[in-house]
Amino acid sequence: MKEIRLAWPVLLRIFFRSFLVQASWNFERLQNLGFFYLLSPGLRSIYGDSLSRDVCERHSAYFNTHPYFSPLVAGTVLRLEAKAHAGEETTIDAETYKQMVMGPFAAMGDALFWGGLRPLAALIGLLIASQGSLWAPVVFLVLFNLPHLLFRSGGLLLGYTQGLRAIETVQKCRLPDLALRLKESTIILIGVLCAYLSFKGCEHQDLSAVWGFVLLPVVLLFAWLAHKGVTSLFLVLLTTLSLLLLALLF
């Protein structure tokens, strides 16, 4: 039997469905139903009336990866399913592929998007917002979502066109290195933001900017406390109470 190729409207439906992959996120099976929802138009196209409960139940088992990587996984899974339906041999089946990549892709996505791109875009947005500009949220959304949407759409096409070879392509992109560069840029911007705020604070109090350097060890101390597990809420309460007490006393 000849391998069935998915039409563009079907791929487009899968792309839009990827925005809802976590709609029923749950503690027991995480994205299980969401991944079936994502694959469903593709599975219906491949199997038609012969779509079996067995196939559907296989793709609604425990599953969890980074949501932005789910179209990439879905693309490859559908290609593998199409090959299996056509009777072609593949080195691994769709089920094994899912189990194999969901963990590494989740870790890569968390580091790249949540740990790298999002803080960087947020800090650029904050620097703009500190000038009182309402463009700040717009800039933040554009900076974050351009790569995000490109990654989602490109991932689906890559997974579907390249099948299992998509893993090699992802490896060649060296995403963990990119995440590290983004994190380093974020740290530099944190330094710029803290220095700017400390300069403005000194200016407001009619103090020389040299006094701004006093803030450096304070921020480092708080960073160390946060690293040791002290919560943001506790640090906010500590700072607020100290400042209110100082304001009342002097």
Added chain:
Amino acid sequence: MVIGDYMLAGLMAMLTGMDRVALIQFMISRPLVAGPLTGLVLGNPLVGLEVGMLLELLWLGRLPVGAAIPPDDTQVAVGATVLALSMGPLIGVSGMPLLILCVLVAIPLGKFGQVFDRLARQVNDRLALNGKKALAAGDYSGAERTHLLGLVSFATASLATAVMIVLCGSFILSLTAPFLIDAVREAGLSLQYSLILVGAAVLLGTINVNRSISLFCAAFVGTLLVLWLR
């Protein structure tokens, strides 16, 4: 604010709340966006922007991975914006001191978000079970519909969090504002900057990069020197 405004704020709470996990994840749930959006529908986006600025970094380092549920900074931003726009005339405070008070009151109330979010995910456990049953019965469309019902759980959790923050926040503000407002006015800018700086420090402490301290110190010292000497 009139009833219609509260309903608009509720809609915004649900929309931005769903963006956290369940819908798109376009990042309109970040305080820097959720605050101005709520302010925009209530007629004053700048108040929302100020609120968003103060809150953006506080929990940015808490990654929404697996079963970890960070405090709901989205609803803290929505709730604090609503409080800032609704409570001013009632307690006779305005401007930045009011805004800071509202944010300080809303921050601990973000814990409600964790409770409601956990409940929503537990409700979804049942949905997942129902979805599996539908699939076993060959009702594939039914399983898809069951999946989409999860959006209702997340939207309800977000709305409940926002309502709790606004209700409890109003009560706490009306009790404490008369005693705190003078000290908040006095500490003014320091309090405003300290919230952003605490957020920056927490983010710095939670980013795992080998050279983080040297990079941060170099950027801080370099920027401050440039600003000082220019």
